[in-house]
Amino acid sequence: METLRQELKENIIEQLNLEDFTVDDIADDDRLFGDGLGLDSIDALELIVMLDKNYGIKLTDPKEGKEIFVSIAVLAEYIATHRTK
Amino acid sequence: MKRVFITANTIVSPLGFTSDENLQQIKNNSSAIQFYNNTEILPNGFHAAIINEEKLNQNFQKSIVASDYTKLEKMMILSLQDTMACANFEITDRTALLIATTKGNIDTLNTKSKTSAHKAYLHVLGETIQNHFQFKNEPIIVSNACVSGILAVAVAKRLIQNGVYDNAFIVAGDVVSKFTLSGFHSFQAMSDSPCKPYSKYRNGITIGEAAASVAITSGSTSQNRIEIIGDGSCNDANHISGPSRTGEGLYKSIVSSLEEANVSAENIDFISAHGTATLYNDEMEAVAFNRANLQRTPLHSLKGYYGHTLGASGLLEAIVGLHSMQNNMLYTSLGMDELGVSKPLNIIQRNEKKNIRTFLKTASGFGGCNTAVLFKK
Amino acid sequence: MEGVIQQFYLKSSILKTSLHIQSFCSFRFNKIILNGETVVAKEKGLSFSEFSKTVYKESGIAYPKFFKMDNLSKLTFLTAEVLLKNCALPSEEKEKMALVLSNRSASLDTDRKHQLSIQSKENFYPSPAVFVYTLPNIGMGEISIRHQIKGENAFFVFKEFNAKFLMQYSEALIHNKKASHVLCGWVDIEEDAYRSFMYLVSKRGTYIHSEAIINKEYQNI
The missing domain is CATH 3.40.47.10 (Thiolase/Chalcone synthase)
Incomplete structure (x- = not known):
């Protein structure tokens, strides 16, 4: 799980162009949207693509995303149980 | 002018x-x-x-x-x-x-x-x-x-x-x-x-x-001519893809076209709106039309007929509107059943005769852009 | 009748010459020129990504969204940043300002990236963050958000820089009372070949608003 969290942080920084962040700046429980990392609606869509591409998870309902993209910890948990690759 | x-x-x-x-x-x-x-x-x-x-x-x-x-x-x-x-x-x-x-x-x-x-x-x-x-x-x-x-x-x-x-x-x-x-x-x-x-x-x-x-x-004496009497094209300054929650740019565009034409909201007989059928676009329009006091004006979206024809849509839909004026007919907003926006709108539910003298066309797009153009018979 | 016509021309020529340009700003060959003076010059070998990142960092602004933009939007954003900093308009003037930009290649630089992501059926992962920038006017949206500009917007495409059209359209906007200031110009990029040129049209300013002057300043980089 720790490796997955680390991998997620690296991917999110790269995919979402979070230039001002390093892996160490993101705590497992930091909020991804709102005050935390300050992600927005386009980032949410980009995370959906990332889930599909890297882990074979297809989300079709954007509302599902809201429950999953809470923090790195929650996201890692979801991926670990649902991944197909 | x-x-x-x-x-x-x-x-x-x-x-x-x-x-x-x-x-x-x-x-x-x-x-x-x-x-x-x-x-x-x-x-x-x-x-x-x-x-x-x-x-x-x-x-x-x-x-x-x-x-x-x-x-x-x-x-x-x-x-x-x-x-x-x-x-x-x-x-x-x-x-x-x-x-x-x-x-x-x-x-x-x-x-x-x-x-x-x-x-x-x-x-x-x-x-x-x-x-x-x-x-x-x-x-x-x-x-x-x-x-x-x-x-x-x-x-x-x-x-x-x-x-x-x-x-x-x-x-x-x-x-x-x-x-x-x-x-x-x-x-x-x-x-x-x-x-x-x-x-x-x-x-x-x-x-x-x-x-x-x-x-x-500018040179026409034809009976069928339609005059372009006002326009506005203002930005939301809010988000590049998400429609503004306050309908700011669309509202400002409508106001700009009305002021130029010296026409008040009550004098608009019909609106051909953008109505893409995304959750947020239609909601944004409802907010903007209510701010502009146009919630009682008959309105349709033609996307149910043509789909969203992107760069063509604004002109295509304006042309249908010009024919609405010439025929004095309001055409049904296809796909509408129960209203699903938080503010009242007068969506055209069936073809109907109406004397139309002034008609407003609006559109909105990515980049926060909006346009309103006002036509008169 | 002749008197009336003469008066009309006199009036229209007064209207035409009453417009001015406050400032010019250009980006090209990893250089920035503001009102004829080179204010930034970096090594020619830098890619646009490297150059734009350096300019952003040195400008001292904190705007993390910059890194999410595509290259056309970055170029649009930075040019407006340098120009508007120099013009120092009050925010109520800025809010009503019109934006009129143009270029040759629309958003093709980013369109090609989106095309690559959909080319194969097996590796079909179009990115929403790329797709949203496949329109040339998105950069105008970015500067509208950054500076809270809620005025007229229009993006045009021409084969080459068209000073005459930009002048005619800005004048029309001002005469029709749609704006009192127009941020005008050209922003074009394909890979590392980029060129931007923006200027601010208003009733006051150092330069006369004329096709010859706009063209001369455009060539000045």
Whole structure:
């Protein structure tokens, strides 16, 4: 799980162009949207693509995303149980 | 200030190759949207409103010598040819050509395309249209997301009012392509059934294709002329893809057009709105129309007939509106059942006779852009 | 009659010459020129990504969204940043300002990236963050958000820089009372070949608003 969290942080920084962040700046429980990392609606869509591409998870309902993209910890948990690759 | 009029128009769409054919289909409340089970383009197929290429070629060859034109070029040329034949003026060095498109010949970027990718440059598309009709001036290409078609009307009017040109032809067009379908799919913005503007059950857009053209001039005494009396095109300054929660840019655009025309909201008889059927766009419009005190004005979206024809939509839908004025008819907003926005709107639920003197066309798009243009009979 | 016509021309020529340009700003060959003076010059070998990142960092602004933009929007954003900093308009003037931009290649630089992501059926992962930038007017949206500009917007495409059209359209906007300031110009990029040129049209300013002056300043980089 720790490796997955680390991998997620690296991917999110790269995919979402979070230039001002390093892996160490993101705590497992930091909020991804709102005050935390300050992600927005386009980032949410980009995370959906990332889930599909890297882990074979297809989300079709954007509302599902809201429950999953809470923090790195929650996201890692979801991926670990649902991944197909 | 000079008065500026629209004197001729043509729609080329899946519903027909002339404005009259299109209007007949709209009167019958027929939609052009179909399901395409093409998994080469999207994994689960898609709904769209697409022009039958065979029919297009037949119409094209009827009057025009066949040449190496793309589908979009054929659509634009066919439309413009008809409009030019009906216009009351000829091309001179005081005639502008405006072309409105979001993506032009974008499908030529595909490495499997037989056509040179050079055609993807919009100025090359512009030259093709210019050369076909021997326009004297370099085309003015308006590429401003989904407001392009209606913004071009405002641009032409402003240039003619200020004496830059005497008259203008505008042609707007976009095609359904893998490029745009896949993009809107990645945005989770595509409806899984034909789109349902303003409905409680709406869940996204349906893409369509069309070309539409108009003739615009300050010199007309025709009975059928329609005057362009006001316009505005303001930015939300809020988000590049998410519609503004306050409807700021659309509201400001409407106010700008009303102030210019010295018309108040109560005097508008009918609105042809954008109504893409995404959750947030339709909600944004409801907020803006309520702020502008237009919640009781009869309103429709034509996306249920044509899908979202992107850069063509604003001009295409304005032309249908001009016919609404001339026929004194309000046409049904297809796909509407139960209102699904948080503020009241007067959505047209069935074709209805109404004396229409003043009509408002609005559109909004990515980049936070919005346009409102006001027409008078 | 002749008197009336003469008066009309006199009036229109007064209207025409009453417009001015406050400032010009250009980006090209990893250089920035502001009102004729080179204010930034970096090594020619830098890519646009490297150059734009350096300019952003040195400008001292904190706007993390910058890194999410495509290259056309970055170029649009930075040019407006340098120009508007120099013009120092009050925010109520800025809010009503019009934006009129143009270029040759629309958003083709980013369109090609989106096309690559959809080319193969097996590796079909179009990115929403790329797709949203496949329109040339998005950069205008970015500067509208950054500076809270809620005025007129229009993006045009021409084969080459068209000073005459930009002048005519800005004048029309001002005469029609749609704006009192127009941020005008050209922003074009394909891979590392980029060129931007923006200027602010208003009733006051150092330069006369004329086609010759606009063209001369455009060539000045």
